[in-house]
Amino acid sequence: MTELYEILAKAVGSENIEKDADMSKEVSFRAGGKADILVRPQNREQLIEVLSLLSKEDVNHLVMGNGSNLLIKDGGYRGVVVKISSAAFSDFEILKEEKGYVYVRVGAGMLMGVLARKLADNSLAGFEFASGIPGSLGGAVFMNAGAYDGEIKNIIVSAEVIDKDGTEIKTVDAKDMELSYRHSIFHNTGDVIISAELKFKQGNKEEIEAKMAELGKRRNEKQPVNYPSAGSFFKRPEGYFAGKLVQDAGLKGYTVGGAQVSELHSGFVINIGGATASDIVAVMKHCQKEVYDKFGVNLEPEVRILGED
Ligand SMILES: Cc1cc2nc3c(=O)[nH]c(=O)nc-3n(C[C@H](O)[C@H](O)[C@H](O)COP(=O)(O)OP(=O)(O)OC[C@H]3O[C@@H](n4cnc5c(N)ncnc54)[C@H](O)[C@@H]3O)c2cc1C
Numbered sequence: 600m601t602e603l604y605e606i607l608a609k610a611v612g613s614e615n616i617e618k619d620a621d622m623s624k625e626v627s628f629r630a631g632g633k634a635d636i637l638v639r640p641q642n643r644e645q646l647i648e649v650l651s652l653l654s655k656e657d658v659n660h661l662v663m664g665n666g667s668n669l670l671i672k673d674g675g676y677r678g679v680v681v682k683i684s685s686a687a688f689s690d691f692e693i694l695k696e697e698k699g700y701v702y703v704r705v706g707a708g709m710l711m712g713v714l715a716r717k718l719a720d721n722s723l724a725g726f727e728f729a730s731g732i733p734g735s736l737g738g739a740v741f742m743n744a745g746a747y748d749g750e751i752k753n754i755i756v757s758a759e760v761i762d763k764d765g766t767e768i769k770t771v772d773a774k775d776m777e778l779s780y781r782h783s784i785f786h787n788t789g790d791v792i793i794s795a796e797l798k799f800k801q802g803n804k805e806e807i808e809a810k811m812a813e814l815g816k817r818r819n820e821k822q823p824v825n826y827p828s829a830g831s832f833f834k835r836p837e838g839y840f841a842g843k844l845v846q847d848a849g850l851k852g853y854t855v856g857g858a859q860v861s862e863l864h865s866g867f868v869i870n871i872g873g874a875t876a877s878d879i880v881a882v883m884k885h886c887q888k889e890v891y892d893k894f895g896v897n898l899e900p901e902v903r904i905l906g907e908d
Contacts, residue, residue, distance in 0.1 A: 600635055603656060607638050607679070610648045615639040622676065622906075626666035627733060629827040630857070631876040632675035632906055634661075641687045643761070643768075643793055650765025650791065653679055661905060662791050664735030665710060668742060668829050672876045674907030681791075683708045683737050688793065691717055700798040702756065707737030707792045711744075715811060724802025725754055727810040731818045733830075737792040741785045742901075743778045747814055752778040756796040763789035781834055781901055823861040826869035832883065833866065833898040841898055842866025848889040855881040880904065 600618075608616045620637030623630050640646040653660045659678030663669055665685070688708030695702050701723055705714055715730030728749025732739060740758055743751050755773045762769070777784040785792065818824065833841035845851070846865035853860045857874030860882060861867040868882050887898045 603652075603658060603679070604636055606652055606656075607636065607649060610652065611638055611640050611645050615641060620680065622666075622671040622680070625663070625680075625682070626669050626671065626829070627827055628670050628829050628870055628874070628876075628879065630870050630874045630879060631671040632673045634671065634676040634678070634680040634906075636679045637682060638679060639682045639684050639687065643688075646681070646683075646791065646793065647761060647765045647768075649679075649681055650761060650763065652765075653681075654764035654766075662737075664708065664738030664741075665733065667732075667734040668738060668902055670829065670876055670879060670902055670904045672880070672904065672906035672908055676906040683735060683791070683793075685710050685713070685735060688735075688737070689713070690794065693721065694796065696801075699800065701801060702796060702798050704794055704796050705736050706794050707735060707740070709736050710734070711736065711739060718799060719804060719807045719811065722802055722804045722807065723799035724807050725749075725799040726797075727807060727814060730811040731815050736795055740776075740792050740795050741783055742781050743783050744781075747817075750778075754797045754799065756798050758792050758795045760785070760790035760792050763791065768793070821864055823863045823867050823869050826861070826871060827874075828861070828867050828869045829902040831866045832868045832900060832902055833886070834901045836896050836898065839894075839896055840866070844890045844894055844896055844898065845886050848886070848893050850886055850889060853882060853885060855885070858882045860886065876904075876906075877908070 617637045620634045622634050640649050662681045664683050685708040688706040690706040692704045711729045711732045718726045728747045732744050757770050757772050842865040850860050851865050852862050856878035857872050858878035859871045861869045890898050
């Protein structure tokens with residue numbers, strides 16, 4: 600790893616790489632283990648170089664955005680985490696206006712809240728649903744993130760990606776992304792999203808802001824926003840609501856160590872202080888077992904859980 604660290608440090612600069620990186624600082628759960636190496640490429644050339652080095656050296660790697668849907672287990676991640684940071688990948692460009700739509704290209708690192716603000720400033724409507732999602736655009740495309748009857752699928756035109764080996768930059772059209780509930784083709788390909796083209800309608804700035812404020816208020820009232828979490832922990836099973844199943848199984852407030860099923864919203868597992876990834880996983884497993892035993896429904900985590908026990 601020392602040799603690899605030095606090669607990567609040369610590619611990105613020693614200030615953009617960390618050994619034994621504490622991933623609890625990088626994920627919204629504020630829990631979990633360390634990564635052997637965390638690297639933050641500062642532009643697409645560095646990203647290509649890092650990916651091709653990792654491919655050449657045959658090193659396990661994981662790409663992350665803002666860490667709001669990610670948990671690294673306490674034993675840590677053996678390999679390299681490549682962070683698409685908001686500081687480096689937040690370009691924003693209005694491309695064209697055509698047939699009633701305005702087309703915009705946005706860097707994958709841009710945070711959803713920042714993008715929502717920029718679009719509102721440009722009176723572009725259609726992104727209000729996403730303004731409170733605390734991830735990056737790349738993570739949102741990967742997850743086909745959605746809220747309040749909106750989802751990325753409705754506004755994406757294409758994504759610019761680098762293949763996982765860093766050999767080719769290509770454009771993937773939305774129709775080829777297999778976007779469905781919290782899923783995209785990128786779960787299978789390992790492509791790294793570097794930017795996306797999105798389309799919006801010209802709207803009214805005050806109306807856009809009012810909608811964002813209203814959805815923000817709903818979020819703050821209904822979700823445990825004061826505790827670290829990764830949002831809804833489980834995917835919505837067909838025909839059910841995960842939170843309702845967990846609540847009906849009597850698990851509201853169920854606690855292991857520092858991890859708890861939120862009292863406010865049973866779909867959230869929260870870190871009430873000092874949670875380990877094992878605490879969070881234990882709460883998850885207990886919820887899955889109880890819900891299955893009581894209702895015969897399988898709860899699948901929406902949160903991406905990686906690394907060693
Ligand atoms: C309080 C709270 C509320 C939330 N509310 C919602 C909600 O309403 N709706 C919703 O859908 N989600 C919600 N989430 C979950 C999360 O914000 C989304 O899934 C978000 O899209 C994840 O983006 P991220 O940048 O944080 O991704 P990360 O957590 O960093 O990564 C998630 C996955 O995406 C992959 N990935 C990230 N960036 C890239 C990239 N550039 N290229 C390729 N792969 C990439 C990673 O490998 C990983 O598998 C919430 C989370 C929290 C903490």
